Amino acid sequence: MPLSGRYTAVVFDMDGLLLDTETLWHEAEVELFARRGVEFTREDQMQVIGTSSDITARYFAERLREPHERGAALVDEMVELMHARVRERVQALPGAVELMNGVRELGEVQLGLASNSPRFLVDTALATAGLTDAFDAIVTSDDVEHPKPAPDIYLLVCKRLGVTPSHSLALEDSASGVAAAKAAGLTCIAVPQFAETDVSAADRVISSLEELLGRGPRQRVSSSNVQKHQDPADRGRAGQRR
Helix, strand or coil: CCCHHHHEEEEEECCCCEECHHHHHHHHHHHHHHHHCCCCCCHHHHHHCCHHHHHHHHHHHHCCCHHHHHHHHHHHHHHHHHHHHHHHHHCCCCHHHHHHHHHHHCCEEEEEEEECCCCHHHHHHHHHCCCCCCCCCCCCHHCCCCCCCCCCCHHHHHHHHHHCHHHHEECCCCHHHHHHHHHHEEEEEEEECCCCCCCCCCEEECHHHHHHHHCCCCCCHHHHHCCCCHHHHHHHHCCCCC
């Protein structure tokens, strides 16, 4: 089996992990709140980052003191603000494209994308970043009844890739994403953008995808780089990270 006999697929989250979209989401959220004379704070950002649209809708309606039934419309407005931004600019985070290329070079390892964003936003962001054809399977919140933190997105992407979740590796940046990946049975490496994000449930936490590339920007991904990622069955022998 590729990747030191452990993984047949690597599945990326999109927002804040593969693509540098968190700044754009923040801009959209700030504008949404400013239109109503309310400041969007760091606490607000931490409450909604990585969550489903339903959770965000409830939070926005309460925070902006609007009727509960207005929550979905608030989210739709924010998504449109975000869509306008990703049509103009978005790029991959450091190490993301190099890691994807390195995994491809290992052979027989598939690449998947598992995103809580809607399909049209994912498609636009990937197109702007030049990554439209980079993945073997893409699953978004539109494809499942229950998005992250439920395991549905990861279970479906593994099904479409034809791989077993326990032989797959997830890369995530949020607490809900880590929860979804672990609930689906994947090994998960977390790359949080914010120190406040609790990703302690992940199998490993790193500061950048570049850490998975080894030393030097031109070094290719190799089996030795991936051997650091413990298979769930190994944890009892080697001990958990945290």
